[in-house]
Amino acid sequence: MTALEDRTIHYIIHGPDGKIRQSGDCALSLLPDYAGIYGEGFKAIEVRADQYRRDIDAHCYVLDGIITTKGTAVDVTDFTIKADGTEEVRFAVPAGTSVIHEGRIVAVADNVFEFVTDVPGDHKFSFQSPAAYRDFEVTIHAV
Secondary structure, X not given: OOHHHHOEEEEEEEOOOOOEEEEEEEEHHHHHHXXXXXXXXXXXXXXXXXXXXXOHXXXXXXXXXXXXXXXXXXXXXXXXEOOOOOOEEEEEOOOOOEEEEOOEEEEOOOOEEEEEOOOOEEEXXXXXXXXXXXXXXXXXXXX
């Protein structure tokens, strides 16, 4: 093994959708072996030191082989509504988004999140977005 093959590099493994599944450091010579860890369609690539961070999966995805900064799915994450069973919070989310609330995960089928309640209090929702967007949380204050 040459010194070049033995040098330590930063790497990521990403899926066909561009979502980064794993990141870390390894010897350059091991990078080809890492590609098969997750199965067919996954790729392992070297990441330049100036692009790498331990939470790269939270901030970046891979688009056409290029590490790209994720976008923001929604601008407003804090809402207040009347707890009257009629007033609602409604906003668009990217296709493929799922929402987690009270331990349940549900896919948002029509790309629109809607919430109505007659229960006063703070209602917190976590959203898992597709690869191109950051995951986010929303709090709805029902008064």
